[in-house]
Amino acid sequence: MRAAGGFTGRANSTLTSGDPGLPIPAALARAETFAREHGIKTTAHVVIGSRWEQAIADAGWQVDLDHPGGAESLVMTGPLEKFADGVAENRDLPGWWELTAGSEVTAVHRHVLGTGEVCFASLEENGTVIAAVRGAVVEDLLHVARLAVRPSHRRQGLATTLMRQLAGWGLEQGATTCALQVAEHNEAAIRLYEELGCTEHHRYRYWRPAVS
Structure with a gap:
């Protein structure tokens, strides 16, 4: 519970x-x-x-x-080595939180998303965070969450770039497999994850x- x-x-x-x-x-x-x-x-x-x-x-x-x-929602999994490219830098930026959690970031947000061995990965343009994702490693599993791209910068491959870099970070932490949740109606995200080599594990x- x-x-x-x-x-x-x-x-x-x-x-x-x-x-x-x-x-x-x-x-x-x-x-x-x-x-x-x-x-x-x-x-x-x-x-x-x-x-x-x-x-x-x-x-x-x-x-x-x-x-x-x-x-x-679907739970999808895939091997990190299949799509890793580069290594994400862990940066706890205000813009990361604004994009992924909204303008009112509380202690609860930070506890849920910041506990454990985590990486706050992001891409910036002119000092503004334009894409962000969170990864957390537990044993050999990298859990991916909060993937977000600003509407003005979508369809530019930023989500794919971030996922590849986060996979590289996960490999450095000893992870071999990624796991993520995605709503069954989010067809664009499902296609992205499939292109990276992830497959459906189960639904909940x-x-x-x-x-x-």
Whole structure:
């Protein structure tokens, strides 16, 4: 069970990838209590087609169709050595945060995105951050998130350049594989990741208690 002031779905949901050690309805009730105690929306992060999905549906929960990022997301993975080119520089720039997290950056943003072995990679033009991405390494896995390009600079290959440089950084940290999440409706991003050699590993959705 995870809570981080409501910033990002993953950091504010109950992950359901293992046996909770008690009946599913009781486990979900604990998740609701946890969410209330931390002042966040009650949601469960559920792998599509997993043994837990049907049990959660049987308990009366429903897919959160109002989730800001969309109801369904893909997790994609790929070998870093296949697309690494250059090495990203880790720079904690104000422009990085403005582009990826908005104008009001809080301690919660910094905790969620800045904890662990991370890289804040960016590209600049005339002192302005025009593209940014975050990478975090855990053991041999590079997790990629917050990839963003300013609308005025899209379709110039900047996202590809950043991903290649971040992969190079990940290799230097001992990672071999990247993993990332992308909304199923974001076809442009999916194509980008496929061109880099990433493939779909699984999909997940957020579930919530049924609204009475």
